[in-house]
Amino acid sequence: MMEKMIFGRYIPADSLVHRMDPRAKLVFVFAFIAIIFLADNVWAYALAAIFTLASIWLSGITVRFLISGLKPVMILIAFTFVLQLFFAREGQVILDLGLFTIYEEGVRQALMISTQFLLLVFMTSLLTLTTTPISITDGLESLLNPLKKIRFPAHELALMMSIALRFIPTLMDETDKIMKAQMARGSDMSSGPVKDRIKAVVPLMIPLFVNAFKRAEDLATAMEVRGYRGGEGRTKYRLLQWHLRDTLALFSLVLLAGLLGSLRIWL
Amino acid sequence: MAREIISLNSITFRYPGGDHDVLKNVSFSVQEGEWVAIVGHNGSGKSTLAKLMNGLYFPDKGSIQIVGISLEKDTVWETRKHIGMVFQNPDNQFVGTTVQDDVAFGLENHGVPHEEMVKRVNRALKQVKMDDFLNQEPHHLSGGQKQRVAMASVLALRPDIIILDEATSMLDPTGRQEVIGLVRSLKEEQEMTVLSITHDLEEAAKADRMIVMNQGEVYRTGTPREIFELGDELVQLGLDLPFYLKMGNALKAQGVQLSGQHLTEEELVNELWTSHCKK
Amino acid sequence: MDISLQKVEYRYAAGSPFEKKAIEDISFTIPSGQCVAIIGHTGSGKSTLLLHLNALLKPTSGSVVIGDRTVKAGRKEKDLKPIRQKVGIVFQFPEQQLFEENVMKDICYGPMNFGVSEEEAKKRARYWIEQVGLSQEILEDSPFDLSGGQMRRVAIAGVLAMEPEVLVLDEPTAGLDPRGRKEIMDMFYQLHKKRNLTLILVTHSMEDAAEYADQVVVLNKGRKVHEGTPRDLFADAERLAEWGLGVPEVVRFQRLLEEKTGRSLPGVCLSIDELAAAWNEQSGGPAV
Numbered sequence: 001m002m003e004k005m006i007f008g009r010y011i012p013a014d015s016l017v018h019r020m021d022p023r024a025k026l027v028f029v030f031a032f033i034a035i036i037f038l039a040d041n042v043w044a045y046a047l048a049a050i051f052t053l054a055s056i057w058l059s060g061i062t063v064r065f066l067i068s069g070l071k072p073v074m075i076l077i078a079f080t081f082v083l084q085l086f087f088a089r090e091g092q093v094i095l096d097l098g099l100f101t102i103y104e105e106g107v108r109q110a111l112m113i114s115t116q117f118l119l120l121v122f123m124t125s126l127l128t129l130t131t132t133p134i135s136i137t138d139g140l141e142s143l144l145n146p147l148k149k150i151r152f153p154a155h156e157l158a159l160m161m162s163i164a165l166r167f168i169p170t171l172m173d174e175t176d177k178i179m180k181a182q183m184a185r186g187s188d189m190s191s192g193p194v195k196d197r198i199k200a201v202v203p204l205m206i207p208l209f210v211n212a213f214k215r216a217e218d219l220a221t222a223m224e225v226r227g228y229r230g231g232e233g234r235t236k237y238r239l240l241q242w243h244l245r246d247t248l249a250l251f252s253l254v255l256l257a258g259l260l261g262s263l264r265i266w267l
Numbered sequence: 268m269a270r271e272i273i274s275l276n277s278i279t280f281r282y283p284g285g286d287h288d289v290l291k292n293v294s295f296s297v298q299e300g301e302w303v304a305i306v307g308h309n310g311s312g313k314s315t316l317a318k319l320m321n322g323l324y325f326p327d328k329g330s331i332q333i334v335g336i337s338l339e340k341d342t343v344w345e346t347r348k349h350i351g352m353v354f355q356n357p358d359n360q361f362v363g364t365t366v367q368d369d370v371a372f373g374l375e376n377h378g379v380p381h382e383e384m385v386k387r388v389n390r391a392l393k394q395v396k397m398d399d400f401l402n403q404e405p406h407h408l409s410g411g412q413k414q415r416v417a418m419a420s421v422l423a424l425r426p427d428i429i430i431l432d433e434a435t436s437m438l439d440p441t442g443r444q445e446v447i448g449l450v451r452s453l454k455e456e457q458e459m460t461v462l463s464i465t466h467d468l469e470e471a472a473k474a475d476r477m478i479v480m481n482q483g484e485v486y487r488t489g490t491p492r493e494i495f496e497l498g499d500e501l502v503q504l505g506l507d508l509p510f511y512l513k514m515g516n517a518l519k520a521q522g523v524q525l526s527g528q529h530l531t532e533e534e535l536v537n538e539l540w541t542s543h544c545k546k
Numbered sequence: 547m548d549i550s551l552q553k554v555e556y557r558y559a560a561g562s563p564f565e566k567k568a569i570e571d572i573s574f575t576i577p578s579g580q581c582v583a584i585i586g587h588t589g590s591g592k593s594t595l596l597l598h599l600n601a602l603l604k605p606t607s608g609s610v611v612i613g614d615r616t617v618k619a620g621r622k623e624k625d626l627k628p629i630r631q632k633v634g635i636v637f638q639f640p641e642q643q644l645f646e647e648n649v650m651k652d653i654c655y656g657p658m659n660f661g662v663s664e665e666e667a668k669k670r671a672r673y674w675i676e677q678v679g680l681s682q683e684i685l686e687d688s689p690f691d692l693s694g695g696q697m698r699r700v701a702i703a704g705v706l707a708m709e710p711e712v713l714v715l716d717e718p719t720a721g722l723d724p725r726g727r728k729e730i731m732d733m734f735y736q737l738h739k740k741r742n743l744t745l746i747l748v749t750h751s752m753e754d755a756a757e758y759a760d761q762v763v764v765l766n767k768g769r770k771v772h773e774g775t776p777r778d779l780f781a782d783a784e785r786l787a788e789w790g791l792g793v794p795e796v797v798r799f800q801r802l803l804e805e806k807t808g809r810s811l812p813g814v815c816l817s818i819d820e821l822a823a824a825w826n827e828q829s830g831g832p833a834v
Binding site (some may be wrong): 064069070095172177178180181182183184185186187188202203206210211 | 555562563597600607627630634635637640642643644645655656659660669690704746
Binding site (some may be wrong): 012133134161162163165166169170173205214215218219221222223224225226227228229233234235236238239 | 291293321323347348350351352354356358359361362363364367370371372373374375376377378379380381384385389402404405406420424454
C-alpha cells in the first residue's frame with residue numbers, strides 16, 4: 001500500500017512550478033490553506049477549484065496521476081462525503097429512503113467539505129511532488145532564519161530534517177529486510193490474535209533500534225571528520241533565488257483571497 | 268627525501284571499560300606520497316588505529332604526529348583538516364540527500380565560498396567519474412558508487428592523506444575494483460598519501476608497503492613482496508595468500524619444478540613457459 | 547524436497563505509477579540434495595528471486611513449487627509456516643536480525659515459532675552453537691556483546707536450528723576476513739555433504755560458485771540467461787563479461803597460461819589443484 005502512494009514523494013520534471021523558489025511554494029501552500037476557508041458558497045469553491053487546476057496544469061502533473069496516486073486519500077474523501085450527506089438535517093428533503101433522508105443542505109455540505117478537502121490534498125501534494133525534500137528543508141530554514149535572533153535552532157532543525165529525509169528510504173529498506181528475515185524464522189506478523197502480533201513486533205523493533213543507533217554513531221563520526229562543528233561559520237551550497245514568477249504566484253494568491261472574500265460578502 | 272606525514276610512536280590503547288589493550292606499543296610511520304596498507308584479521312586492532320588517527324579516541328601511552336602536528340585534544344580540528352577518511356559502510360557516511368549535496372557538506376563546514384564550492388564539487392565528482400549523478404539520491408546508487416562519492420567528498424576537501432578504513436569490505440567485486448582502481452589513479456596522478464586498512468590482499472598487494480597487525484601489535488612491515496614471502500605464516504594470522512603463491516605451491520606439490528620464489532603472476536607464467544620450452 | 551520455478555515474474559508496486567519489473571520468465575528446478583549457485587550482477591534480480599524460494603514473496607505471474615506445495619500468482623495462500631520451516635534463509639549480514647537478550651533465546655526463536663518445545667529447542671541450540679564453531683558458554687551472553695564474526699555465527703546457528711531441508715545463503719561471507727570466510731563456507735559444505743542438505747548459494751563470488759556448486763543459474767537484468775555446470779559456464783568468459791561478471795582467478799590464470807605457452811589444456815579447471823595436475827600431465831609428468 002505504502003509504495004503505491006505518491007503522497008510526500010517528489011516527481012522530477014522541469015515545469016514552472018518545479019522551478020519556483022521553495023520559500024514561495026511553502027508560503028503559497030500555507031496561505032492557500034488559510035484562504036480556502038474563506039470560501040462559503042458554490043461559486044467560491046468553483047473559483048478555488050479552477051485556481052487549483054491551473055496550478056496543477058502549470059506543474060505538468062496530470063489530475064489522473066494525482067487521483068491514482070492518492071487512492072487511499074480519495075477513499076477517505078468519499079467516506080467524508082457520504083457521512084456529510086446523511087448527517088445534515090436542514091433544508092428541503094431531496095430523497096427519502098425511509099431509513100435515511102437526504103436533505104438539500106446535506107448535499108451542499110458534503111460537496112463543499114469534500115471539495116475543500118480535495119483541494120487541500122491536491123495543493124499540498126503539488127508542493128511535495130514538485131519540490132525536492134531538501135529544497136523544502138532549505139526553504140523552511142530560510143523562512144525560519146529570522147527566528148535565530150530569539151535563539152530558535154533553525155540550522156539544527158533543518159539539518160535534522162535533511163538527515164531524516166536522507167535516511168527514511170534506508171530505514172524503510174532495513175525494516176523490510178529485517179521483517180523478512182524474522183518471517184523466514186517463522187515470525188507471523190499478519191495473522192493470529194492481536195497479542196501475538198504485538199509480540200511479533202519485538203523481533204523487528206529491537207534490531208531496527210540497534211542498527212539505527214549504530215548508523216547514528218557512524219554518521220556522527222563521518223560528519224565530524226569532515227569538519228562539522230555546528231552551524232557557526234558554515235556556508236551554503238544551495239542558494240535560494242527569488243524570481244519574478246515567485247512574486248507573481250504570491251500575487252495571484254492575494255487576488256484569489258480578494259475574490260473569495262468578495263464572493264463571501266456579495267452572495 | 269620524502270617527508271614523514273604520519274607517525275605513531277609506541278601507542279598503547281584500551282577502550283574505556285575494556286578488559287585488555289587493543290593496541291600494544293605500536294609504532295610506524297608513513298612517508299608523503301606513499302600508499303601503505305595495514306592488514307590483519309578481524310579484531311587485530313587495525314580499525315582502532317583509524318579511530319586514533321582521526322582523534323575519536325586518544326592513546327593511553329605514546330604519541331601521534333600528523334603532518335608534524337602532535338595530535339592532542341586541542342589540535343584535533345587542525346589535524347582533521349589534513350586527513351580524509353572513507354569508512355566501511357557506504358550508507359552510514361552519506362550525509363547529503365543527493366550526490367552533490369554530500370560532496371558539498373564538508374566544504375560547507377569549512378566555510379568555503381559558494382562559487383568555489385560549486386567548482387570543487389564538480390571537479391571532485393569528475394575525478395571519481397560520478398559527474399553524471401549530481402542529483403542522484405543515495406538509495407539509488409550501488410555500494411561502489413556510494414564509496415566513490417565518499418572519495419569525492421574527501422577529495423573536495425583537498426587533504427594530504429586519505430585513510431580507507433575497510434572501505435571495500437562491504438562491496439561486491441565490481442564495487443571493489445572501482446574503488447581500488449580509483450585509489451591507484453589518485454595516488455599516481457596526485458601523489459596523494461594513502462593509508463588503507465583492509466583484509467583484502469588484492470587491495471594490499473597494490474600498496475607500496477604493508478604493515479601486518481596481529482593481536483594489537485605490529486607483526487611485520489615490508490613491501491608486499493617481502494610480506495607475501497611469509498607464506499603460510501600469513502594463513503596462521505588469519506589472512507590469505509595471493510593467488511600466484513597458492514598456485515605455485517600447488518604446482519610444486521605436483522612435482523613441477525619451480526626455481527625459488529616467483530613474486531607476481533607474470534613471473535609464474537613466464538617460468539612455466541620457459542620450463543615448457545626447454546622440453 | 548525439490549524446488550521448482552515456473553515462469554516466475556515479480557513486479558514491485560504492481561498497479562501503481564511506480565511499478566517496476568524485477569524478474570520475469572524465470573524457470574528452473576533445484577533438485578533435492580544439490581548445491582546450486584544463483585549468480586548475477588548487483589541489480590540482476592537475485593535478491594528478489596531469493597525471496598520466492600520460501601514464499602516471502604509471491605510471484606505476480608507464474609508459480610513456485612516447493613516440495614508438495616505450490617505458490618501460485620493470484621491465489622491466496624494460507625499457512626506458509628511449513629514452507630518456511632523447510633526452507634531456511636541466511637540473509638546477507640544476518641547478524642542484523644539478532645534481538646533476544648541472550649544467544650540461547652535467539653537461537654530458540656526460530657524453532658519455537660515452528661512449534662518445537664522449549665526443551666528440544668534448547669537442545670538444538672547447544673548442538674548448533676558448536677557446529678558453527680562457538681562454545682556453549684556463549685549461550686548465556688547477550689548477542690550484542692559479541693564480535694561481528696561471532697554474531698554472524700550465532701545468526702547462522704539460529705537458522706540451522708530450525709533444521710531446514712533446504713538452506714538458502716545470501717552472500718553468507720560478506721565482510722568477513724579470509725579465515726572466517728573459509729571456515730563458514732566449509733561448514734555449510736560439510737552440512738550439505740553429510741546431511742544431504744540442499745544448498746542454494748546466492749552470490750557474486752565466482753570463486754564460491756566454482757568451488758561449491760553443482761549447477762549454476764545466471765541472472766541478468768531480471769532474466770535467466772544461463773543454467774548449467776560451473777565448468778560449462780566458466781569456459782565462456784566473453785559471455786560472462788557481457789553479464790557484468792568475471793571468472794574465478796584460477797580460470798583467468800589458466801587462460802593466461804594457455805595464451806602465453808600456446809598450449810591448451812583439455813578443459814577448464816575449477817581449482818588450483820586441478821589446474822596444477824592438468825598442467826603437470828600436459829608437460830609429461832614431473833620433470834626429472
